[in-house]
Amino acid sequence: MSEPILELHGVNKSFGPVHVLHDVDLAVRAGEVTALVGDNGAGKSTLVKCIAGIHAADSGEVRFRGKPVHIHGPRDAADLGIEVVYQDLALADNLDIVQNMFLGRERGSAWLLDEASMEQAARQTLASLSVRTVKSVRTPVSALSGGQRQTVAIAKSVLWDSKVVLLDEPTAALGVAQTRQVLDLVRRLAEQGLGVVLISHNMADVFEVSDRIAVLYLGRMAAEVQTKDVTHGQVVELITAGRSGDLGLARPDTAVV
């Protein structure tokens, strides 16, 4: 088994009196899709935001390629090669695909952007992911469908020579065909050697694309298992009760807040 590219050890996070994450450990390996599952309020999105630098973790250690790192903002995470595709997409509707993909990291000098180079790079990235779903890379995002927006958001995350991509519920609002597209894209990211974290509520999606499953239960990491070693039922039990047979949190009362 390869060394994890991103490791979290004992991460804690509170919002005021609410203790959202308790000593969470997580390992993300290159070339694998790690599914992060859990019930509503289990802390999945918070964990992703801690990794992305949107929230600062209260305590705990983050290791990137074996070396401890400190992530204080979105820029730090981006510099390491950690990209996040958020549930609410974080695209600006009024900008076109190229402008969105390069937002915050435009090419060219500050006083004269290099539109040509950005447009070519955007098209290459979309082509490398076999995305043929957009008519023109100069289409404003407001004119795209949900699946196309998700595709753009994911393509944006791989544009930066990124190492780890975190996807927050990428298929939540999509139809069947569009979900298919996005899942194919997720698989392709892993095949390109990226470490992929997929947050999802949909067990079918999780079992289809993931290599490993990490289950959060009330802010604790209940289990981290190989997808092939578990069944649907076990994962659902882990999500709802925090344990399933030998798997999961040792004593149920520790999980009760």
Place this chain on the structure above:
Amino acid sequence: MTQTPTAPSPNTAITDFGIDTTTMSTSEAIRDYLSRLRGGQLGSLPAVLGLISLVIMFALLSDVFLSLNNIANLLAQGAGQTMIAMGIVFVLLVGEIDLSAGTASGVAGAVLAMHYVENGNLLGGMGSTVFIAFNAVLLLAVVLAVLLRVWPGAALSALAIVISVSGLAANPWIEMLLALCVGSAIGCITGFLVARIGMPSFVVTLALFLTWQGVILQFIGEGGVLGISTSPVLNQVANGNLSLVASWALFVVGAGGFAALQLGQHFTRLRRGLVTKPTPIVLLKVGLVAVIGAAATALLTINRSPNPSIEISGVPYVVPIVLGLLTIGTFVLNRTRYGRHIYAVGGNREAARRAGINVTQIRASVFVVCSSVAALGAIVYSSKVGSVDPQAGGLNTLLFAVGAAVIGGTSLFGGRGRVFDAVIGGTVLAIVANGLGLLRQSAAVVAIVTGLVLLLAATVDALSRRRAATGAR
């Protein structure tokens, strides 16, 4: 039993989409444009149509309206508020509003006039208490700009202190620079209150609207008037004309530059296989600008004086001033990182923040841009009137400027708009005021009609936005 899907079939889902296209034929482009219109992306089309119908209407109702003298006069009348509107476009783009831009420009105009009238002795003009307060506020602006890291704002505010304290003798260029600096200092204060403190821009600028009105009154005094028409340069800004040679040179530089930029860019993009508009449409656009420019220049270089003993001809100075500002503003918004970030903040503030854009800085800086440009507008309208009185920048100045931006197609909700919108909208409002004036309509009618035009524009904005929202699935 589960398995890892190793060979997903990629061809299943992409049948309902086309492939990436870079060029469209002319007919495709026209169809695409029409479908975008139906989808609610109207841009400045309603304003252009309104402009044309207004011109036809007034030309039929008044025989003076289309006279050369009136057209030149109209340009100078509308220039000041159009320039303020250009600044306001920046603020509207991030989804904020600046109600204080009008009176802020009045403050800049009052300081300009006082510097001229008192021959640079602001201390004598204001009295020591007010002078100290004035400089303290400028110093505050410097500090706030530094906290916001809006360096140009800090530099200009500091320059205002230098000019004010050094008491340099009256010089029209120094006075104009001082007005710009005062405007930018005002913007630093507004920007800090909105972006850093987090107050709604509506409340902040409403309060400042009243405050600056009081400041103007304090500077000029009840019933006072500061005349600036005795300065040849200050008087010429809005009342002077380019010489015949310079008028045609302006045409060559303006239309030629536009053509060179458009065509150069178009063919470079075409060669590199990037997304382009169809060549005929680009050529049509360039040709249209050249023809309109040539016609306007030819007409404006004819002697238009109603009095046979004096000759008035040439393009008014306000035309190159407005065109220059338009060029700079358009370049900044479309081609620079700063402009891109303004659009991003207006389109989706959270997305901008997550992309690592300093949202606070961008939101503060647009107020600095707005007030600075408004100060330039103040130079023009003060020059037109020839004096600055306590009402400068008050009354309808601001509403006309906001109206101009909105009528042109800039959205009040942020993210959509161009500096060019302000020019179209400003022209519409200038025509309404000028035309109704020629028809000897009372101020009441002018106000009512202007209000209704603005209402119409806001309605179009809201409806097209709703349409765009439902149209995008």
